[in-house]
Amino acid sequence: MADEAARDDHWDAEFLALVDRVRADARLAARHGLLGRYDEENDPDRGVGLFEAVAFQETSELSDSGWLNRHEAIVRLEARLAAMKAEATAGYEASLHGVSADLGRRHPEPGDREAEPGERRWVAGDLRSTADELALVWQMHKGAAMVRIHTSCELVHNFPATLRALEEGQLTERAAFTIVRELSVLDDPDARRAAETALLEWAGKHPLQKLKQEAQREAARRSPEARSKAHARAMDERSVRIFPNSDGTAELVHTHDALDAGAVMNSLTRAAARRRRQGDSRSMDQLRADIALARLLPRTDTRGPAESVDNADAGLHDDSTVGADATVAIHATGAEIRALIDGENSTGGTAEHYGPIPQESLRKHLTRALTQSLLGNAGRSRIGLRLSDEPPTGKPDRYTPDAATDRFVRLRDRTCQFPGCNQPAEFADVDHRVAFAEGGRTTTDNLHCLCRHHHRLKHEGGWVVTSNPDGTSTWASPTGRRYRTPPPDRGGSDPPESGPPR
Numbered sequence: 001m002a003d004e005a006a007r008d009d010h011w012d013a014e015f016l017a018l019v020d021r022v023r024a025d026a027r028l029a030a031r032h033g034l035l036g037r038y039d040e041e042n043d044p045d046r047g048v049g050l051f052e053a054v055a056f057q058e059t060s061e062l063s064d065s066g067w068l069n070r071h072e073a074i075v076r077l078e079a080r081l082a083a084m085k086a087e088a089t090a091g092y093e094a095s096l097h098g099v100s101a102d103l104g105r106r107h108p109e110p111g112d113r114e115a116e117p118g119e120r121r122w123v124a125g126d127l128r129s130t131a132d133e134l135a136l137v138w139q140m141h142k143g144a145a146m147v148r149i150h151t152s153c154e155l156v157h158n159f160p161a162t163l164r165a166l167e168e169g170q171l172t173e174r175a176a177f178t179i180v181r182e183l184s185v186l187d188d189p190d191a192r193r194a195a196e197t198a199l200l201e202w203a204g205k206h207p208l209q210k211l212k213q214e215a216q217r218e219a220a221r222r223s224p225e226a227r228s229k230a231h232a233r234a235m236d237e238r239s240v241r242i243f244p245n246s247d248g249t250a251e252l253v254h255t256h257d258a259l260d261a262g263a264v265m266n267s268l269t270r271a272a273a274r275r276r277r278q279g280d281s282r283s284m285d286q287l288r289a290d291i292a293l294a295r296l297l298p299r300t301d302t303r304g305p306a307e308s309v310d311n312a313d314a315g316l317h318d319d320s321t322v323g324a325d326a327t328v329a330i331h332a333t334g335a336e337i338r339a340l341i342d343g344e345n346s347t348g349g350t351a352e353h354y355g356p357i358p359q360e361s362l363r364k365h366l367t368r369a370l371t372q373s374l375l376g377n378a379g380r381s382r383i384g385l386r387l388s389d390e391p392p393t394g395k396p397d398r399y400t401p402d403a404a405t406d407r408f409v410r411l412r413d414r415t416c417q418f419p420g421c422n423q424p425a426e427f428a429d430v431d432h433r434v435a436f437a438e439g440g441r442t443t444t445d446n447l448h449c450l451c452r453h454h455h456r457l458k459h460e461g462g463w464v465v466t467s468n469p470d471g472t473s474t475w476a477s478p479t480g481r482r483y484r485t486p487p488p489d490r491g492g493s494d495p496p497e498s499g500p501p502r
């Protein structure tokens with residue numbers, strides 16, 4: 001039809017223009033390399049020739065437009081690789097197709113094979129999940145790996161046209177994943193396919209920045225319930241998360257219903273405006289942040305505003321605030337505290353949810369904690385200082401570690417000891433590296449902290465842990481691959497993996 005013919009013409013014209021540009025550049029540059037001679041029609045393996053052309057291109061005398069041609073070629077290769085990565089993910093997922101295990105929200109019947117991609121399931125007697133090992137291979141946080149696994153499997157199994165467009169370099173991975181995420185609310189396969197076709201046609205003619213809104217409109221057009229289903233799905237995933245910045249601050253990200261979030265924002269703005277009218281010199285942004293914090297934290301002062309340490313924040317508290325103990329642990333060694341007192345330059349310690357904190361920040365918090373305790377508010381400080389120095393001897397021949405040993409191990413490990421896991425040691429299990437029944441003793445050397453999930457993975461998932469002389473451990477997965485934990489944290493490493501999800 002006319003439309004299709006126009007589209008074909010459009011693609012042909014674009015392709016010819018690309019070929020023209022590549023050829024023109026080849027003529028311009030004295031030594032153009034292979035990319036100048038790349039001819040898509042002679043590349044039946046879709047990209048193998050292009051990869052060779054890019055990898056072995058002579059770039060020493062490329063013109064500006066030559067560099068841009070190289071970029072265009074690399075973007076196309078990235079799309080091709082992204083399609084291969086999605087297929088490899090779905091392939092690995094299929095290879096672990098076992099009986100779904102306890103998924104927290106559903107109790108599987110024997111023979112139940114309904115596990116969602118990435119979730120735990122029993123495979124040949126082992127507790128496995130694709131997310132555990134793929135996160136290590138991808139060097140990615142497990143939560144982010146889980147999302148990627150879900151989307152990849154959807155793309156490969158339910159969005160063949162989008163996968164093809166990705167393979168051919170007509171979409172970026174981000175665009176393909178957006179299509180999958182927005183259209184997967186459509187349960188009816190015919191409606192999904194129709195929406196996919198319409199969207200790909202649209203994507204060929206428009207800049208991709210608007211793709212998400214167009215995908216949402218397309219889904220809503222095909223199914224009236226799509227929007228409410230997407231909303232319910234998003235509400236199921238509501239959360240409060242913390243993302244450390246590198247400057248001693250952190251982002252606290254809440255996900256709520258849009259109307260509730262808007263109401264919170266309005267309430268903060270009104271309260272901030274009231275304080276501005278009363279002469280508070282802080283900016284609206286600063287006031288909103290301070291008032292939100294005051295509302296979230298339970299009251300720490302019991303003597304009223306006049307004697308409160310944070311006079312500036314007195315009166316920001318909502319009296320209805322009911323909160324549990326609001327403290328955060330800072331792990332430090334005696335040497336680090338001594339350096340702080342002596343005014344020496346060093347990192348201060350390691351804060352829960354954050355990582356190494358600047359000395360100045362530690363000094364400020366310690367001073368505040370000390371002042372509060374002098375004012376008789378002991379135990380109400382926002383920080384809990386955990387000191388770790390000499391290991392206690394404990395009772396090696398008793399299965400359960402005594403209180404001092406348990407405390408020392410948690411302070412030393414600070415997080416779960418599975419590679420890449422950031423679960424705080426405070427909430428973890430203290431586990432024997434070599435099982436007590438197999439001769440392992442209850443000593444600090446033979447104990448480590450594991451979150452419940454990784455504890456189960458070790459005992460039921462076929463992972464084997466060995467200790468290395470430098471204090472690190474090596475985890476061998478059921479596939480035989482080996483992953484090493486980083487050396488014990490003594491304040492010199494980077495903050496934990498961070499950044500809001502893409």
Ligand SMILES: [Zn+2]
Pocket residue numbers: 416417418421422423450451452453454
């Ligand atoms: Zn863990």
